[in-house]
Amino acid sequence: MQTYRxxxxxxxxxxxxxxxxxxxxxxxxxxxxxxxxxxxxxxxxREFTAKFDxxxxxxxxxxxxxxxxxxxxxxxxLALAIRTAAGNIRAFHESQKLAVRMVETYPGVKCxxxxxxxxxxxxxxxxxxxxxxxxxxxxxxxxxxAGCKGVILCTPPDPEGNIHPAILFAAKLxxxxxxFRIGGIQAIGAMALGTESVPRVHKIFGPGNSxxxxxxxxxxxxxxxxxxxxGPSELAVVADSSANPAFVASDLLSQAxxxxxxxxILVTTxxxxxxxxxxxxxxxxxxxxxxxxxxxxxxxSRLILLKNMEEVMEFINLYAPEHLIxxxxxxxxxxxxxxxxxxxxxxxxxxxxxxxxxxxxxxTLPTNGWARSVSGLNxxxxxxxxxxxxxxxxxxxxxxxxxxxxxxxxxxxxxxNAVTIRLNTKK
Amino acid sequence: MQTYRxxxxxxxxxxxxxxxxxxxxxxxxxxxxxxxxxxxxxxxxREFTAKFDxxxxxxxxxxxxxxxxxxxxxxxxLALAIRTAAGNIRAFHESQKLAVRMVETYPGVKCxxxxxxxxxxxxxxxxxxxxxxxxxxxxxxxxxxAGCKGVILCTPPDPEGNIHPAILFAAKLxxxxxxFRIGGIQAIGAMALGTESVPRVHKIFGPGNSxxxxxxxxxxxxxxxxxxxxGPSELAVVADSSANPAFVASDLLSQAxxxxxxxxILVTTxxxxxxxxxxxxxxxxxxxxxxxxxxxxxxxSRLILLKNMEEVMEFINLYAPEHLIxxxxxxxxxxxxxxxxxxxxxxxxxxxxxxxxxxxxxxTLPTNGWARSVSGLNxxxxxxxxxxxxxxxxxxxxxxxxxxxxxxxxxxxxxxNAVTIRLNTKK
Numbered sequence: 046m047q048t049y050r051x052x053x054x055x056x057x058x059x060x061x062x063x064x065x066x067x068x069x070x071x072x073x074x075x076x077x078x079x080x081x082x083x084x085x086x087x088x089x090x091r092e093f094t095a096k097f098d099x100x101x102x103x104x105x106x107x108x109x110x111x112x113x114x115x116x117x118x119x120x121x122x123l124a125l126a127i128r129t130a131a132g133n134i135r136a137f138h139e140s141q142k143l144a145v146r147m148v149e150t151y152p153g154v155k156c157x158x159x160x161x162x163x164x165x166x167x168x169x170x171x172x173x174x175x176x177x178x179x180x181x182x183x184x185x186x187x188x189x190x191a192g193c194k195g196v197i198l199c200t201p202p203d204p205e206g207n208i209h210p211a212i213l214f215a216a217k218l219x220x221x222x223x224x225f226r227i228g229g230i231q232a233i234g235a236m237a238l239g240t241e242s243v244p245r246v247h248k249i250f251g252p253g254n255s256x257x258x259x260x261x262x263x264x265x266x267x268x269x270x271x272x273x274x275x276g277p278s279e280l281a282v283v284a285d286s287s288a289n290p291a292f293v294a295s296d297l298l299s300q301a302x303x304x305x306x307x308x309x310i311l312v313t314t315x316x317x318x319x320x321x322x323x324x325x326x327x328x329x330x331x332x333x334x335x336x337x338x339x340x341x342x343x344x345x346s347r348l349i350l351l352k353n354m355e356e357v358m359e360f361i362n363l364y365a366p367e368h369l370i371x372x373x374x375x376x377x378x379x380x381x382x383x384x385x386x387x388x389x390x391x392x393x394x395x396x397x398x399x400x401x402x403x404x405x406x407x408x409t410l411p412t413n414g415w416a417r418s419v420s421g422l423n424x425x426x427x428x429x430x431x432x433x434x435x436x437x438x439x440x441x442x443x444x445x446x447x448x449x450x451x452x453x454x455x456x457x458x459x460x461x462n463a464v465t466i467r468l469n470t471k472k
Numbered sequence: 473m474q475t476y477r478x479x480x481x482x483x484x485x486x487x488x489x490x491x492x493x494x495x496x497x498x499x500x501x502x503x504x505x506x507x508x509x510x511x512x513x514x515x516x517x518r519e520f521t522a523k524f525d526x527x528x529x530x531x532x533x534x535x536x537x538x539x540x541x542x543x544x545x546x547x548x549x550l551a552l553a554i555r556t557a558a559g560n561i562r563a564f565h566e567s568q569k570l571a572v573r574m575v576e577t578y579p580g581v582k583c584x585x586x587x588x589x590x591x592x593x594x595x596x597x598x599x600x601x602x603x604x605x606x607x608x609x610x611x612x613x614x615x616x617x618a619g620c621k622g623v624i625l626c627t628p629p630d631p632e633g634n635i636h637p638a639i640l641f642a643a644k645l646x647x648x649x650x651x652f653r654i655g656g657i658q659a660i661g662a663m664a665l666g667t668e669s670v671p672r673v674h675k676i677f678g679p680g681n682s683x684x685x686x687x688x689x690x691x692x693x694x695x696x697x698x699x700x701x702x703g704p705s706e707l708a709v710v711a712d713s714s715a716n717p718a719f720v721a722s723d724l725l726s727q728a729x730x731x732x733x734x735x736x737i738l739v740t741t742x743x744x745x746x747x748x749x750x751x752x753x754x755x756x757x758x759x760x761x762x763x764x765x766x767x768x769x770x771x772x773s774r775l776i777l778l779k780n781m782e783e784v785m786e787f788i789n790l791y792a793p794e795h796l797i798x799x800x801x802x803x804x805x806x807x808x809x810x811x812x813x814x815x816x817x818x819x820x821x822x823x824x825x826x827x828x829x830x831x832x833x834x835x836t837l838p839t840n841g842w843a844r845s846v847s848g849l850n851x852x853x854x855x856x857x858x859x860x861x862x863x864x865x866x867x868x869x870x871x872x873x874x875x876x877x878x879x880x881x882x883x884x885x886x887x888x889n890a891v892t893i894r895l896n897t898k899k
Binding site for chain 1: 493494495546547550553559560563567568573575578581583590591601602604605638693696701718719722725726728729761762803804807810811814815816817818819822824825827829830833838842843844845850852855856857858859862863864865867873877878879885886888889890891893894897
């Protein structure tokens with residue numbers, strides 16, 4: 046870990062920088078896969094699955110039987126934990142429902158907006174060593190609560206064509222309509238373009254490797270909305286003298302184990318915390334199965350000592366972390382000062398892993414500084430807002446001249462005339 | 473205008489299709505401009521302004537004096553109209569403020585989300601024959617209400633370096649921080665990257681030609697958020713026997729005059745409406761200064777006759793128009809059936825131009841079918857949502873085992889350990 050004591054402000058830009066991400070070198074392959082799916086549909090999806098995932102799949106869609114049978118294949122304690130987490134995630138996202146507020150902006154002029162579900166949704170769950178069933182909950186539950194009708198899920202099969210039962214169980218629990226054993230670029234292509242088996246969707250959600258990210262970027266330009274820009278996961282911890290170094294170390298490590306490119310930053314006002322956290326990190330690291338990954342990530346992590354909490358929060362807001370843990374006794378007060386972050390964890394007893402799994406907040410959050418302008422997933426991400434206006438004849442008589450004046454000044458006579466012709470109509 | 477009587481459903485996909493938009497041929501020029509600005513800042517901006525806009529600009533920023541003096545250069549009636557429209561837009565966007573709702577998802581586990589303003593915002597207002605001051609209101613007022621601190625605006629100068637006073641007046645009225653005489657790709661580049669004069673922003677809003685759109689797409693991949701994908705403006709009108717053909721024609725024309733690529737569709741259940749609207753369009757078209765543009769757009773417009781209102785609404789929702797006018801006596805009931813649209817205009821006395829200027833709704837809306845998954849601009853577009861969670865020691869004791877079970881099943885031991893280490897701490 047690299048330690049910076051009282052770094053001057055002109056170095057903060059570098060200290061808060063991320064590695065740049067550019068997926069343009071992946072575009073030729075992405076285009077080839079998209080073109081294949083556009084022309085040959087399912088057949089192309091099967092070919093690319095054999096090529097990239099080394100799996101020969103006859104039936105792309107997972108059967109009802111497999112979905113229903115999944116629960117019997119997982120530990121009952123895990124099933125119970127998933128149900129509990131689902132309850133919390135559901136409660137928090139239910140609370141995000143928007144009431145319709147009608148406003149009479151001018152006499153006889155009523156305006157309102159309504160949140161409507163995006164009709165068809167595609168979820169992507171990456172494969173790999175561990176089954177990311179928690180991400181199924183984070184994507185599928187808000188879609189269910191929003192009222193999205195067609196929610197499909199793609200996830201890569203293992204070489205035998207199987208999908209982990211915990212993923213299938215979570216999908217079934219969240220009422221996903223269809224699950225497909227498709228991964229990578231071909232999954233994004235199938236959902237964005239549609240094939241004989243896979244319905245075309247209007248928005249794609251979910252994490253993935255750089256190929257999946259490149260494919261999502263590609264379809265987002267012309268074909269299909271996506272959830273948010275992707276990047277390596279990040280954590281910033283703010284600690285003062287009240288912080289428990291063992292807790293801080295455990296949080297830094299929980300982020301570091303995600304991947305070798307994970308970003309971990311500790312910002313503190315307390316000199317003594319630096320060494321004590323470093324010692325705890327070394328101790329806890331030894332016991333981790335993903336020690337090697339965590340160590341690689343930690344090598345480029347940063348411990349930063351600043352003068353006071355004002356500076357600390359200025360630094361944090363400049364960095365705009367995906368996850369921010371406030372391990373101080375006045376964490377609630379500090380939380381009020383956050384202007385840029387994905388999700389904030391307040392106090393010594395709120396580890397990031399609580400939000401990753403079960404507190405109820407969404408774990409799909411903006412990385413790479415996007416927290417300055419992008420929200421984490423929430424109920425709104427699965428809806429679009431439509432505006433409505435209704436004007437009475439009397440209302441148009443009042444407001445009409447305003448519209449006529451403005452339209453004429455913008456040289457849009459037909460716009461003006463749409464009002465004039467109405468106002469000139471005899472009662 | 474092309475008329476389709478009772479088109480079979482298998483043709484609807486073609487009838488609701490738009491011309492595809494692909495800006496990839498513009499990328500080499502966009503990259504050249506971006507690279508220039510990245511390296512040479514203001515100097516590059518000036519060079520590209522001279523090259524593309526034929527204007528030699530010494531001072532990029534518009535002075536306070538010019539901003540303050542703008543009102544005296546416009547018709548007082550126009551200034552009053554702009555103020556009235558601004559009042560309505562403000563009232564509607566104020567109503568979109570989100571209250572913080574804290575939820576206890578589990579005993580001792582509190583979650584909430586807060587809408588925070590995006591700190592720095594860039595607005596783009598295109599140049600051309602008419603001064604689009606209405607777009608200044610639509611972009612800058614929600615930014616002001618959201619509490620965005622740094623709101624800058626770029627708009628191309630005329631060859632003498634001037635900007636229309638109505639644009640400056642609107643910018644001043646909406647408390648825009650800085651206005652720059654910069655247009656095109658170089659405006660998007662300057663705002664996304666920052667220069668000596670132009671502050672770097674976190675999100676860019678506003679319409680533009682295909683070069684501006686290509687530049688916005690380019691920066692959206694790695695550098696800076698953008699408002700939404702752009703495309704030619706669109707209107708669908710639904711009419712029944714109660715519709716006034718002159719009103720319908722005036723609305724179709726108000727959309728058609730936007731540009732030769734504007735999309736105009738009339739969907740009706742009433743055979744007699746078709747000819748009467750066509751006749752009214754011919755009559756009104758003759759009197760329009762932008763007759764040629766409107767006529768080009770109308771050439772590819774569509775009049776569609778369907779069996780009943782169920783079919784009409786099904787067609788409309790498949791099309792997902794930017795603007796939808798419901799000119800029927802039961803317009804309120806039909807409005808309930810809309811699932812995909814940008815903004816809905818209810819009843820005979822609610823022309824699209826009301827929403828374009830002064831009803832209070834935003835006129836920046838999703839085109840090209842994006843209304844299926846993207847909202848029009850609203851207060852949320854200028855904010856990001858941050859989530860918060862706060863767990864008590866007792867709360868973690870309750871929820872901890874759920875997190876531990878899930879983390880272990882995802883093979884993330886450090887995630888589990890962040891809970892275990894806390895639960896094992898002596899009281």
